[in-house]
Amino acid sequence: MSTYLRTLGLEAASGTQSISSARLSEVTGFTAAQIRRDLANFGHFGRRGVGYSVEGLRLELRAILGVDIEWSVALIGVGNLGKALLAYKGFNQMGFTIAAAFDNDQRKVGSTLSGLTVEPISKLAERVRELGIQLAIMTTPAEAAQEVLDSLVASGIRAVLNFAPRRLRAPEGVQISNVDLTIEVEYLSHSLSQRRLS
Amino acid sequence: MSTYLRTLGLEAASGTQSISSARLSEVTGFTAAQIRRDLANFGHFGRRGVGYSVEGLRLELRAILGVDIEWSVALIGVGNLGKALLAYKGFNQMGFTIAAAFDNDQRKVGSTLSGLTVEPISKLAERVRELGIQLAIMTTPAEAAQEVLDSLVASGIRAVLNFAPRRLRAPEGVQISNVDLTIEVEYLSHSLSQRRLS
DNA sequence: GGGTGTGAAACTCTTCACAGCG
DNA sequence: CGCTGTGAAGAGTTTCACACCC
Structure with a gap:
């Protein structure tokens, strides 16, 4: 989860709106199936046919990891x-x-x-x-x-x-x-x- | 393995000759079964009815971990x-x-x-x-x-x-x-x- | 078409329980 | 008897593959 959040930070910086598990897999080294299961564990964050909203998923992960507060x-x-x-x-x-x-x-x-x-x-x-x-x-x-x-x-x-x-x-x-x-x-x-x- | 080696160092210092998986379990927090399986993976280091020789096992673990050389x-x-x-x-x-x-x-x-x-x-x-x-x-x-x-x-x-x-x-x-x-x-x-x- | 979410299968890791040896 | 080493069972994790939805 930490790794995903970090990756999303980099993607957000380069202006990406949406990201697929396949793309996350390339960058993080985890398999796409693994990533989908990890994320699905905490909720239905993705849209079929599209992927995950970079900003939306960042907010979700920040809340899950508890780094939305000091x-x-x-x-x-x-x-x-x-x-x-x-x-x-x-x-x-x-x-x-x-x-x-x-x-x-x-x-x-x-x-x-x-x-x-x-x-x-x-x-x-x-x-x-x-x-x-x-x-x-x-x-x-x-x-x-x-x-x-x-x-x-x-x-x-x-x-x-x-x-x-x-x-x-x-x-x-x-x-x-x-x-x-x-x-x-x-x-x-x-x-x-x-x-x-x- | 690292943890076992560290524990054996402490046991050796207090003069123990022989140690059982049950005793290692107390100190390391791993289960006795886990410890026996970990050690058996690398060889037959223990003696039934007795346990493991503290000094003998230390030497084995040092070789396995590669810390027998600089x-x-x-x-x-x-x-x-x-x-x-x-x-x-x-x-x-x-x-x-x-x-x-x-x-x-x-x-x-x-x-x-x-x-x-x-x-x-x-x-x-x-x-x-x-x-x-x-x-x-x-x-x-x-x-x-x-x-x-x-x-x-x-x-x-x-x-x-x-x-x-x-x-x-x-x-x-x-x-x-x-x-x-x-x-x-x-x-x-x-x-x-x-x-x-x- | 594209890509998620998820049952089912495959695999790995842990625990149990006990045969067998010292 | 005591304790290891290890098959077998159990639990957990990863991968596959595809139904389903956008």
Whole structure:
């Protein structure tokens, strides 16, 4: 869905009015049948014989993905990766505002990064309430990850993007997405290794 | 497999000799049946009635994942994310050495980051050959991504970790892993949105 | 004609459950 | 007895192919 929305953005920029599943297939690499089924899952967005209205489908997808409204985000863990994400402009473009940054390292607390003052994790619950934060990005070390997640859940956050290389245990109703560089890069080295042998 | 290897590292550190699929299941969150099938896919590593030898299985998994040898990596695109990955120590621990960094921005070329001098992309093929680089990490803008990938493929690289939010077209035999923050964060906002409605 | 939406078939992945081995 | 390895069942996903509507 994300990919479709992004593609529609490009198509809209080049002035296309209507788009078929076949055309979407060319650009995204998914099969046309797959695309039609994905879209039909959420409603009847297409017109037979014509295709999908680029603008119409964009609005639908934005609503489905929840990017029709602004989300406030907390970032926990201001290491190299955390800093990079703070500076990353893509989030803002997608309707995500990083509203607060936290770290447990006393040397980092109080410093200013990309316009935000780093706060201690003890302030988390308070700030989440004040700023209406609903989503968190965790870029902590693996050892701290479960403890930080528990604090996040306690302060009412129910969606977390986790970069720490550790499988986290969360209660029902808390959604966690994991981005694990270890897994990605080991998958590549695995496929390179396979080729040595054949 | 990556996750299993990581878990075994922790178990080895605490001195465990042998581990069952049930214990691995507790720690990783995968079901015991899943774990047994995953491992049995690659060989008969376990002993019935006992479990898997922690050290033995570690060696097997390292070989399977190809992290029993050192890999040389090129990083292309020295923006915020690229810098963060250059400074990230996890790669070295896993046997990946970032041997060269490239960027097309003249202002960045020549600067030194984490001990590496940033080179222009025109030097790519030459340096890949000299340094024996087999793997690349792309942290370029989306617009440049396909062109950079084509250069990488031309210079002989056959495994790429892509952070640019664009689906890339690569010839047969070139393995691409995509890490797309857009997709991850939109998935979370989608699941938060669903909850508004129910 | 053109292209969606969707049953049905094919395929893949996961879980069950247990034979068989240490 | 304990735990792996694996057929078989079950669940989920993708592809096919075409009825149906614009």
